[in-house]
Amino acid sequence: MIGNTQGCAEWTNEFCKVLELSQSVNSASIPKLIFTTDSEQITEHPIFQRSGFPKLTWTNYKYFGSRIWYNNHTFDLFCQITEPETFDDKIYSMWAVVHAVYRRAVQIGGTPLHAAISEQDGKGIVFAAPGGGGKSTTSKRLSENFQLHGDDEVLVLPDDSESFIAHPFPTWSNFLYKRPKVSWKVEKKIPLKAAFFIEKADKEEIIPLKSHEASALFNQSIRQIMMRGWHLSGPDTKSRLIKECFGIAVDLAKSIPAFKIRLTLEGSFEDTLEKVLKEKGIF
Numbered sequence: 001m002i003g004n005t006q007g008c009a010e011w012t013n014e015f016c017k018v019l020e021l022s023q024s025v026n027s028a029s030i031p032k033l034i035f036t037t038d039s040e041q042i043t044e045h046p047i048f049q050r051s052g053f054p055k056l057t058w059t060n061y062k063y064f065g066s067r068i069w070y071n072n073h074t075f076d077l078f079c080q081i082t083e084p085e086t087f088d089d090k091i092y093s094m095w096a097v098v099h100a101v102y103r104r105a106v107q108i109g110g111t112p113l114h115a116a117i118s119e120q121d122g123k124g125i126v127f128a129a130p131g132g133g134g135k136s137t138t139s140k141r142l143s144e145n146f147q148l149h150g151d152d153e154v155l156v157l158p159d160d161s162e163s164f165i166a167h168p169f170p171t172w173s174n175f176l177y178k179r180p181k182v183s184w185k186v187e188k189k190i191p192l193k194a195a196f197f198i199e200k201a202d203k204e205e206i207i208p209l210k211s212h213e214a215s216a217l218f219n220q221s222i223r224q225i226m227m228r229g230w231h232l233s234g235p236d237t238k239s240r241l242i243k244e245c246f247g248i249a250v251d252l253a254k255s256i257p258a259f260k261i262r263l264t265l266e267g268s269f270e271d272t273l274e275k276v277l278k279e280k281g282i283f
Contacts (some may be wrong), residue, residue, distance in 0.1 A: 011035060011081050015094050018170055020185040023194055023212045031075035033101070038067065038070040038080045061232040064096040065089060067120035075104050091175045098169060099229045102155065106226075106241060111248045114224040117154045118146040123283055124166050124190035125262070128221040129198040134263060138198055141152060150184040153225060156192060156252070163255050165190045185198050193282045194257045196273075197221075201262035204269045204277050214258035219251035257282060 003023065004012035011037045015021075058078075060069045065082035079097050084090035089102075102112045115128035116135040127138045150168025150220045159165045168184035196206070196219045209217070222245045244278040257280055263269060277283040 001030045002035075005040055007037040007039065007040060008035040008081055011084075011090070011093075014090070015097070016023065018094060018175070018183060019189060020183050031104070032077070033097075033098075034076070034078045036080050038082045040080070059233070063093040063099065063229050063232055066093045066096040068096070068100045069277075070100070070104070074104055075107070077101070077104065088176055091172060094170075095172050096229070099225075103230070103241065105155060105157060105247065106244050108158070109248055109251065110155065111222050111252075112169070112225040113154045113156055113166075113195075113218070113221045113246060114152070115154045115195070115221060116151040117149050117168055117192075118142055119149055119190050120146050120283060122191065123193045124149075125194045125277075125282075126166065126192065126197060127196050127198055128217070129223055134198045134200065137260075138196075138263060141270070142273075145274075149188055149190060153187075156250075159191075164252065166190045166192045170280075174196065186217050192256055194259065194277065194280075195252070196259050196261040199260055199262045200264075202264060203262065204264055204272060205259045205262040206269070207262070208280075209253075209258045209260055211253045213260075214253035214256075215250045217258065217260075218252045219246050222249055234255075 002012065002016065015035070036276040041101055058069050058071045060067050065084070069078040070076075077100055079100070084093060105111060113126060113128055115126040116131065116139040117124050117126050120138050129133050129135050139148045139151055150171070152171040152173070153169040155167045155169055156164045157167070167186055167190070168188060169186055170184060171182065173179070174182055178257070195210070195214070195218070208276075226241060226245055230238050259276065260270070261273075274283070
């Protein structure tokens with residue numbers, strides 16, 4: 001559930017627009033994500049009091065001008081937003097909030113991946129690579145049978161069938177570098193069926209990965225997102241996050257078929273990709 005104080009209404013509306021969030025569901029069982037301004041005394045606010053303060057021990061850290069409050073008993077987050085001086089400040093404050101959501105996701109076995117996600121017939125595949133590694137380019141080279149849902153960050157969460165579902169998250173660089181504003185619908189749930197780790201090469205090739213190889217590459221993809229802010233709560237929290245993220249990488253490697261995909265700048269790989277997906281029973 002997303003909520004806000006009156007002073008943070010405009011920022012919250014823009015945040016929901018960037019993430020293409022529709023209406024909030026008001027339910028006691030859903031974790032709360034509440035926004036206030038940094039000038040408001042959050043610990044005295046009624047909504048904070050109703051969330052177990054001071055009975056629960058709340059701690060906080062500051063990231064890109066936002067102060068994030070959390071506790072170890074609930075998944076609720078309270079975010080004090082400093083009034084942005086520039087458009088970039090506003091985007092960075094949103095990025096900081098999303099990173100806090102990622103940290104909470106790790107607690108339930110979820111994680112972000114530095115990856116693009118495409119879907120065919122309700123089944124999702126991710127293309128993972130560092131920045132500039134070809135995620136967007138690869139996704140755009142797919143046939144019309146695939147629908148692109150995100151090209152930079154994906155939040156992966158465990159589901160009831162011992163597998164994972166994926167949610168696309170914003171491509172922040174599109175906003176920071178004033179590129180055409182393409183947003184992705186964060187509420188979209190896509191069953192994750194395969195992962196492809198991009199490697200630039202002189203020849204097109206798709207190679208199945210062994211579990212330990214996939215674990216290492218999933219871990220790299222996770223770290224590329226999480227390492228931006230996992231130091232913020234001290235060395236003990238950082239150490240815990242590193243261990244938990246590696247454990248999730250191992251779980252992903254056990255559940256999701258993973259491949260190394262070697263690509264040239266102009267070659268065609270769509271036929272090979274679809275052949276692999278069918279041979280492995282993925283599609």
